[in-house]
Amino acid sequence: MKNEYGKFEQLVQKLDPGIKLICAWELKGGISAQVTGLEMLQSTGRIIRMIVRQHGDNDLKRNPNIAADEHRLLGILKSAGLPVPKPYYIEQSCEVFSKPCLLIEFIEGKPDFTPSNxxxxxxxxxxxxxxxxxxxxxxxxxxxxxxxxxxxxxxxxxxxxxxxxxxxxxxxxxxxxxxxxxxxxxxxxxxxxxxxxxxxxxxxxxxxxxxxxxxxxxxxxxxxxxxxxxxxxxxxxxxxxxxxxxxxxxxxxxxxxxxxxxxxxxxxxxxxxxxxxxxxxxxxxxxxxxxxxxxxxxxxxxxxxx
Missing domain, CATH: 3.90.1200.10 (Aminoglycoside phosphotransferase (APH), C-terminal lobe)
Incomplete structure (x- = not known):
């Protein structure tokens, strides 16, 4: 993660040059994609969090446009009122990472396999x-x-x-x-x-x-x-x-x-x-x-x- 910190800084600068990256951490549980959490400081002084999704080789082989497709679909579903992460930015140039990636909303929550009700x-x-x-x-x-x-x-x-x-x-x-x-x-x-x-x-x-x-x-x-x-x-x-x-x-x-x-x-x-x-x-x-x-x-x- 330390080796990629600079790349995440470049990514958030593409989203908004006024944003400063505070920290990045790997999110466990993803199998088909690499998922990273980002905490950032906006120029207004507000701290925000986002998720970076980088699809795996199998998904990219199946659909080279998978990042763009997921970004577009999330926008459609969000507009329809469904509880999905809001898509913020898609990096397709591969100038930062070797694969396309998405910046999406960070939502506080986790899977629950032992629900109380x-x-x-x-x-x-x-x-x-x-x-x-x-x-x-x-x-x-x-x-x-x-x-x-x-x-x-x-x-x-x-x-x-x-x-x-x-x-x-x-x-x-x-x-x-x-x-x-x-x-x-x-x-x-x-x-x-x-x-x-x-x-x-x-x-x-x-x-x-x-x-x-x-x-x-x-x-x-x-x-x-x-x-x-x-x-x-x-x-x-x-x-x-x-x-x-x-x-x-x-x-x-x-x-x-x-x-x-x-x-x-x-x-x-x-x-x-x-x-x-x-x-x-x-x-x-x-x-x-x-x-x-x-x-x-x-x-x-x-x-x-x-």
Whole structure:
């Protein structure tokens, strides 16, 4: 961090020549991006904080414009009244760092995996996912966002020849999905977060204050987001919490057709199956694998019933 302090000074000078950098510190928890906190002194004497986000190589390879896209999307979502960090500046010239980076709002809060009131916690998660999906895309220019269904299709192909964890029935899931692809569209495209899970939600005093990390966002069926969130909530909070989350979300999204939900649940199960990479304690890994299998079993049963 000391070696890069001068670079952060250059960055804030690009934002505002009158700002003085006081300190910079690495923020833990980011996997796909390097996240740094900055404290600065404005010429007015006011102390402010911001976040620097530098996307990782994998994200940049997938989308070289990912920084500009996230900056633009955050502006759209902020204008729509969603609890997301305000984007302040994007540095694309790579004059300061070797990669593009974003300067965004610093929001006091942190993920909460042990909420004091789980029912209210789940309700707020459902409310805010519904808010994302209710953003009126017809009035917005969103052609810069990818179609996430394309990446889901690529997920099936990318597993060809790979070693799959057959204790999780991943080959069965993949083959079943391939036999039903492409899915018939039943809902209007909406903005998708792409990775709406408890680790990407900031809380302060039991209130949801920010939804972060939008690098996986795109356009698609809202059920893709719902399914991903269902499995993450099942992992972290259990079956009752997942059921409650689903009921609450459905009550706010009456216009949706949920017929294809089991297919999106199987996609979520494929996506969230790399347990060895998560560094879990063995007991937690075993527990989550059981929940994963139960989630898959219910989805397959529902497909067969339909």
């Amino acid at each position: 789980l029912n209210d916690h789940i309700l707020q998660l459902a409310i805010n996912l519904a808010k994302i999906h209710h953003v009126d895309c017809a009035k917005l220019r969103l052609s810069f966002l990818p179609k996430l269904e394309n990446s889901y299709g690529e997920m099936l192909d990318s597993k060809d020849g790979a070693i799959l964890d057959e204790t999780l029935n991943l080959s069965l899931i993949r083959d079943l999905l391939k036999s039903y692809m492409p899915l018939r569209p039943m809902n209007k495209e909406v903005i998708l977060h792409g990775d709406y899970w408890p680790g990407n939600i900031l809380w302060k005093e039991d209130k949801l204050v920010s939804i972060i990390d939008w690098e996986d966002s795109g356009l698609g069926d809202p059920l893709a987001d719902l399914a991903n969130s269902q499995l993450e909530i099942l992992f972290h909070f259990g079956m009752d919490a997942m059921s409650d989350f689903t009921i609450q979300y459905k009550s706010m999204m009456l216009e949706l057709n949920f017929t294809n939900l089991p297919f999106w649940q199987l996609f979520a199960a494929l996506r969230l199956s790399d347990f060895p990479e998560w560094g879990l304690e063995k007991s937690k890994e075993n527990s989550w694998k059981k929940r994963h299998k139960s989630f898959v079993r219910q989805a397959i049963n529902q497909i067969r019933l339909n």
